[in-house]
Amino acid sequence: MTSTALLQDAFSRIQHNVRGAVEGLSDTDLGFRPDPGGNSIAWLIWHLTRVQDDHVAEVAGAEQAWTSAGWAKRFGLPFAESATGYGHTAAEVAALDGIPGELLLGYYEAVHDRTLAYVATLTDADLPRVVDTRWDPPVTLGVRLISVIDDDIQHAGQAAYLRGMLQRRR
Numbered sequence: 001m002t003s004t005a006l007l008q009d010a011f012s013r014i015q016h017n018v019r020g021a022v023e024g025l026s027d028t029d030l031g032f033r034p035d036p037g038g039n040s041i042a043w044l045i046w047h048l049t050r051v052q053d054d055h056v057a058e059v060a061g062a063e064q065a066w067t068s069a070g071w072a073k074r075f076g077l078p079f080a081e082s083a084t085g086y087g088h089t090a091a092e093v094a095a096l097d098g099i100p101g102e103l104l105l106g107y108y109e110a111v112h113d114r115t116l117a118y119v120a121t122l123t124d125a126d127l128p129r130v131v132d133t134r135w136d137p138p139v140t141l142g143v144r145l146i147s148v149i150d151d152d153i154q155h156a157g158q159a160a161y162l163r164g165m166l167q168r169r170r
Helices: 003-022 041-060 071-075 090-094 101-119 141-169
Strands: 130-132
Touching: 003 041, 003 101, 003 141, 041 101, 041 141, 071 101, 130 141
Parallel strands: none
Antiparallel strands: none
């Protein structure tokens, strides 16, 4: 298995988990928060997608789907287009209440497709390229992609957990 195939497989597993967390839920269910300070499924899926879009677009030297494909306008959220959800307050998390699952999945799928297309262009020789010198040691392309995968897996798992909480309540 090549590094490219491994990365594609990891991103495809995230896709499976995202769909499993969202599909079939109402807009109200997607906004469920276990307490007023908690995250919702909608926010978690939006956030993991924003991080993937932001980070992969940056290393690919491309514009984010969020802005270039009009997703920011479709969502109409009350924060800067550059926001990825990092450090969001409970009130900002609540801004995702009522967001339809079709919109969340549409944006996620657009980012997923762009990610797989970018990853398909990579070779093993690309992965040691330094993409961020703000850290010590500097971050390589391989480390950045694994970081995105790790973040996405955690948030998709949190969304799946919330879905399970909803199902047990019924």
